[in-house]
Every structure is written in structure tokens, then in C-alpha cells.
Amino acid sequence: MKLPTSLPWRSFFSAAVCSTLIATSVHAGTPTTTVAEESSSSDSLLKTWWDGKYMTGNWFGLRDTLEENGLTLGGKYEGAYFGVVDSAGGSRGFYDQQLTFTGDLNFGKLLKTEALEGVKAFGVVRWRDPRQASNPNQFVDASSMFNPSNWQSGTQWRMMSFGMEIGTANLLPVKDMIVLRGGWLQPNREFIDQPLSKLFSNNAINSAKGVGGNIPFSSSFSTWGGTLKVKPVEWYYAKAGLFMSYPQATASGNHGLAYQGFAQDPNQNGLFFMGETGFTPKIGSSKLPGKYAFGGYYYEQQNTSYFGQNYDGRYGFYFQADQMVYREPSAEAPAPLGKGPSDGKSVADGKSFKAPVAESKPELSKQGLSLFNLISFAPKYNNLYPFYFQSGAVYTGLIPSRDEDQLAFAIGYGSYSFYNIQALQDRGVVNQPNYSIVLEWDYRIQLNKWAYFQPMAQYIIQPNGTGAVQNATVLGFTYGLTF
Incomplete structure (x- = not known):
């Protein structure tokens, strides 16, 4: 197993x-x-060092100084071993990896001006392993959306994003009441934000979410665009984004530098619109956080339906429902002592200066059970996946004394277009894809603040949608180092 020389x-x-x-x-x-x-x-x-936030420490104080002045630099290495136990191609091990560098500059801290706290610049650069030996799908033979590894698009070095964010921060009654972002953006990072799904390795659950099976909505799609998010109250938001669409957007060869879009013929560039609105309640005395969102998109690119009609673009919708359903009891905060004479003598009314004062509210426990769900749907005449859903459960801190560990399970189901089946039958294709299912189990062991180790298992049913490809079993692990 050979790791890149750039690793820390x-x-x-x-x-x-x-x-x-x-x-x-x-x-x-x-x-x-x-x-x-x-x-x-x-x-x-x-x-x-072990208890710190980063593997490389604070660089003899330099990191803290930079952050105090608004500049935050970050990096993360992640590796994954996929042991394909049983599949159409047999059994074999694959090692995949990615390396990410981030930078954020807060102009409020840089210029020591509170009014500019919401003005930020950002940038992200990424490297992904391009070797054939990194792709477990060589043996699993799944459709690209159900690839066991979600790191197989946009391999090699890639410019992911850079731009500006202008937000109101704490200037208006609601924090971040209005936020405007613009530049070279990743729509996948701007919409369908489902953090718990990022715990999983399978591409369908982690990244594509059905939408990526129909349009270039993946972790490797970067494009010019802007978004506007408005949050009039703490529990409601609306967000819209307008981007450039172009052919071959996720190709590894463009290294995320396709600033002209499709350089061979810029006339093929188009527009890509996404919109989303949602509620983020905190339910009950335990303040259980949730997110319920509905969104849609229109991706402008010439395409042909399964029956030969020409269309200018593709569109679809999605609904997201995430909710923490149980929170473990929070640790009680000790009652602070009142201030008084060092000898602890009582005052005239007979009450001791050391009598407890009003209790402060204990910090809410992070341990408990959370669920996440997503449904995406699109017209079946020109979309390969007109219906997709995923559901998952994550329990944080299930094992006593392991409060940061996460036990996770998820299922993803993709239904292939019936019109595609009919078109294939008309052409004499014997096996047509009708559905694929992936089941994934994970247990993330949080070693400290900057390192984790995560055993995982995947079982993929009808990997390419047909019964002609054998179901696949994948066992392995992922790990990450934040430096």
C-alpha cells in the first residue's frame, strides 16, 4: 500500500x-x-498534543495567532480499505484515499471591525487517489451512483471552491439572517445538507442522493454561481442558488479548472437553478434538533428522452426529514457557591455567604439517537433514477464512557426509469435495470479530536440494477486525521 508523499x-x-x-x-x-x-x-x-484539536498542534502558537487575526487553515487526510468479500468480480482488497486543504479568512477579525464579522473569503483544494487499485467498483460492478466508495469522482488534484461570503452575522435580530455566497462553488455543498449521511462510504448515501444519478450533482462538481439564504426566524429558512451548467463537469481531466465551462464550445454552457426551504425546530424540553426541507432544481443541458424527444434540461424535487428522537439525560451542573468572607461567617439575616446561588442550566447532552431521511423524484422520460430514497439511524455515545463514538446504519434504494426499461426492451436488451439497494453499517471510534477509526460493512443488492450482476458484500474501514 503506497501513500502519497504529500501526506503528513x-x-x-x-x-x-x-x-x-x-x-x-x-x-x-x-x-x-x-x-x-x-x-x-x-x-x-x-x-x-493528544488532547489538542489538530494532529500538527498549534504550530508553536502561530496557528492561534493566525486564527485570532481571521485566518483559519485546515487539512484532513482520509483513507479507506474496501475488502470485497463476495462480488461479480470475485474477492480482493482496495485502498482509497483523499486529502483536503481549506482556508478561511474572516475580514471582521482581520480588520478588528465587528460590522465585518460576516464577511469571509474561502477556498478548498482536494486530492483523490487516481489508481485503479483504489476503486472497489472494478469488482462490485455497480452503477456509478452505488459505488462502494464516494471518492471515485474528480480524482487527482482539483480546485473545489473559492469565493466570498457576505452575511449579517449578529447585526440583525436573527443570527445570519441574510447570507450571500458567490464564486466557484460546489452545489452539492450548498443544498441537501445532511451531515449524518456523510458518515457513510457508499456514494449513493453520502453524495449522490438520487439527484447525482440524473444530473452532475456530486462532490466533484464545481461551477460559477451564487446563493442567497434568508432566515427571518431561528426555525425557518429559504435558500436559492443560480449556477452555470456545462457538459463533462465532473471529469477528472479538468481538475476543477473549467472556468469557461465547456471550453470546446461555450455555447453549450447553460444555467442550473436550485431552491430549498425548510424548518429547523428544537422539539420538547430536550430541544431535539430537526430539519424538514423541500427543494427542487432545473439543470439546463440538451438531452434526449428514452423515446427520442429532445429536451433543454432536466428537473426534479426532493424532501428531507432529519430528527433527533432521543437525547440522553444531561449531566447536572454543580451549583456555584456565593461569594463572601473567607471565614464563611453568616451575615445578619443568618444566611451563609456560601449558600448555593441559582443553578446554571447544564449543557445539553450530545448522546442519543438521530434519524435522517431523504426522497428525491424526477420525470421518468429522461431521468435514469425517477425515484430514490434513503433512511438512516445514528446513535452517538451508545457504549458507556465512549460518548463521542457513533453507531450508524443506512439503506439507500434507487428505482430505474420504467421508460428506460421499455426503450431497452425495444432494442432487444434482455436484462434491464429495475432497482438497486445498498445497506451499510458503520461504527466510528473517535480516538480524539483529530483522529477517528471506523469499521464498516456494505451489502449491495442488484449493484447495476439487473439480476445479471451478483450481489456484493464489502467489509473494511475508514479513518481520518485532521491536521
């Missing part, structure tokens, strides 16, 4: 080796108290 392994091992050397370096004849102090100091350094 040297920094990781250097930190570990340095910590070990500090802990074990004892000069002959050094007093016992000095040895104990040095050992304690090295243990403290190692603990500080």
Missing part, C-alpha cells in the same frame, strides 16, 4: 518520536527530582 506522516511520527525522546532522555547522575520533573513535563507535552 512525517509530522505525525516526528511529534511522536520527539515526545518519546523527551520522556526517556535522562543524563547519568541527574538527581531523581530532576528526572521526575522532566518526565512529568514530557508527559504533559504528549498529553497536550
